[in-house]
Amino acid sequence: MSQTQWTWDLPSPFIMTVSAGFEHTDRLGHVNNTVYLQWMEQAAWLHITDLGAPWFAWQQADRAMATVDTHIHYHAAASSGSLLKVGTWLTRANRLHASRHFQIIRTSDGATLVTADIDYTCIAISTGKPARMPAFMVNAHQAGVTQPATP
Structure with a gap:
């Protein structure tokens, strides 16, 4: 199935590709729910780095983004051998807070x-x-904010 046939929740996602291996599965043979969280964190870091805010700059500025609220919906399971696309979007950003949406597609x-x-x-x-946030972080976050598609 081509990327154009995938139905993304929002337009223009930042996409990271992952391949689920046996080491990602739990006793049921499904990708463990905590692994999805790890992949989302990796995708978020790749995205914000791509937007101009790499980790070393955060360290120099003595700043980090701490998770304060997480809502996850598990719709279906993946198994070892599944190729997945982790899409992410920044949906809100100001000088103190930011929000992200994630979608993982098989x-x-x-x-x-x-x-x-x-x-x-x-x-x-x-x-x-x-x-x-220092200016470089605000700029990177605001540059990545995606607005919902209008019907």
């Missing part, structure tokens, strides 16, 4: 396996307390 049939929304707050790495 390439063989275009099925949406997982959808998730995660909210983040910017913190100072040194204290763990909320802190405003």
